[in-house]
Amino acid sequence: MSEVDAFVYDAVRTPRGRGKPDGSLHEVPSVRLSAGVLNAIKARNSLRSHDVEDVIWGNVTQVGEQGACLARSAVLLSDFDDGVPGVSINRFCASGLEAVNMAANQIRGGAGRAYVAGGVESMSRVPMGSDGGAIAVDPSLAMKAYFVPQGISSDIIATRHGFSRTDCDGYAVESQRRAAKAEHDGRFARSRIPVEDQNGLLILDRDEQIRADTNMQALGALEPSFKVLGESLPGFDAVALLRYPDLETISHVHHAGNSSAITDGAAAVLVGNSEFGGETGLRPRVRILATAKVGSDPTIMLTGPIPATEKALQSAGMNISDIGLFEVNEAFASVVLLFLSEFGASPDRVNVNGGAIAMGHPIGATGAMILGTLIDEMERRDIETGLATLCIGSGMGCATIIERV
Numbered sequence: 568m569s570e571v572d573a574f575v576y577d578a579v580r581t582p583r584g585r586g587k588p589d590g591s592l593h594e595v596p597s598v599r600l601s602a603g604v605l606n607a608i609k610a611r612n613s614l615r616s617h618d619v620e621d622v623i624w625g626n627v628t629q630v631g632e633q634g635a636c637l638a639r640s641a642v643l644l645s646d647f648d649d650g651v652p653g654v655s656i657n658r659f660c661a662s663g664l665e666a667v668n669m670a671a672n673q674i675r676g677g678a679g680r681a682y683v684a685g686g687v688e689s690m691s692r693v694p695m696g697s698d699g700g701a702i703a704v705d706p707s708l709a710m711k712a713y714f715v716p717q718g719i720s721s722d723i724i725a726t727r728h729g730f731s732r733t734d735c736d737g738y739a740v741e742s743q744r745r746a747a748k749a750e751h752d753g754r755f756a757r758s759r760i761p762v763e764d765q766n767g768l769l770i771l772d773r774d775e776q777i778r779a780d781t782n783m784q785a786l787g788a789l790e791p792s793f794k795v796l797g798e799s800l801p802g803f804d805a806v807a808l809l810r811y812p813d814l815e816t817i818s819h820v821h822h823a824g825n826s827s828a829i830t831d832g833a834a835a836v837l838v839g840n841s842e843f844g845g846e847t848g849l850r851p852r853v854r855i856l857a858t859a860k861v862g863s864d865p866t867i868m869l870t871g872p873i874p875a876t877e878k879a880l881q882s883a884g885m886n887i888s889d890i891g892l893f894e895v896n897e898a899f900a901s902v903v904l905l906f907l908s909e910f911g912a913s914p915d916r917v918n919v920n921g922g923a924i925a926m927g928h929p930i931g932a933t934g935a936m937i938l939g940t941l942i943d944e945m946e947r948r949d950i951e952t953g954l955a956t957l958c959i960g961s962g963m964g965c966a967t968i969i970e971r972v
Contacts, residue, residue, distance in 0.1 A: 579608050584771055587829070590830075591762075605647060609647065618839075623682060627659055632693065666935065687833035703716075712961075715806055722817050730905075758940070789822040824924075827898050894938070920940060954966060
């Protein structure tokens with residue numbers, strides 16, 4: 568069977584709520600957040616459930632109320648027919664984008680005409696890391712992989728590539744400025760849907776984390792978040808130096824203000840082939856040109872966007888200069904600074920509406936969220952091509968290249 572094109576027809580997301588008990592979305596379980604975006608994408612597109620082959624749902628911490636195949640639970644709570652299946656996937660921080668990529672590649676291979684893909688994370692209700700995991704708790708694996716927490720990894724990147732505390736804080740201030748401007752200008756309005764309670768009363772309709780008044784002085788007063796973790800037992804800095812003997816010490820430059828914020832949220836993307844669009848009368852917004860996933864060094868961990876982007880570009884037969892706009896997930900400031908440095912990309916084309924440092928990172932949903940943001944901004948600026956990429960825990964990377972139709 569010959570390969571067919573996969574298109575994105577629509578993308579929606581919730582606001583990002585502060586991922587703490589006092590956050591606005593704390594009262595909303597992840598299954599309800601998921602059902603809400605499924606209902607929104609169904610209603611906006613007059614979607615017939617029998618057209619949907621599957622719901623592919625990113626979700627990282629799959630325990631408790633986020634366990635037991637949350638994707639299927641969300642389908643059953645939503646207005647979708649019971650005949651629509653669901654599958655939950657976990658590629659850590661890129662789960663939402665990987666769900667879209669899986670849907671696109673299923674369509675390319677002829678396995679169905681339309682999918683809904685995306686993800687969710689309620690980090691205020693199901694704390695990150697509460698599912699355990701061998702990489703962190705099994706000494707035989709942790710020692711073999713030279714495991715360190717992600718925050719240490721972000722500081723290793725800064726140390727190896729010479730990114731100072733001032734560099735990282737400056738990037739964070741700009742992310743907040745861009746996000747505040749995007750919010751003021753209504754740039755998120757097309758894709759962001761409000762979250763309401765069961766009585767139809769508004770819970771949240773804006774991204775709760777944005778701090779428009781952030782400045783270098785305020786960030787400069789914050790203590791490094793990972794210095795104590797690195798220098799005290801079990802000695803993660805020492806582990807890093809064993810892995811990278813060329814380094815003399817680890818420079819701890821990241822803190823709460825230049826790292827992604829813990830948040831709650833969900834996002835859904837409607838992916839289909841041309842036959843689906845022709846029969847439903849829906850107009851595709853972008854074509855998915857290439858997808859890529861890679862494994863990378865598990866200790867420095869967060870450099871995966873570099874080889875993933877290279878792999879996606881090679882698959883599409885493109886150069887970095889062919890990409891008009893980028894979304895590079897702001898897990899930590901050094902991750903984006905490294906991307907800019909490695910590719911020579913213009914900062915004016917990367918994360919133009921801010922990112923996870925300003926708005927937060929609901930880990931199972933973020934990949935789908937930044938893809939929707941990218942599509943909206945490509946249309947607003949009349950740009951033809953875009954690339955979304957994320958770093959991933961345990962050393963992986965994910966990337967997607969799209970072009971407007």
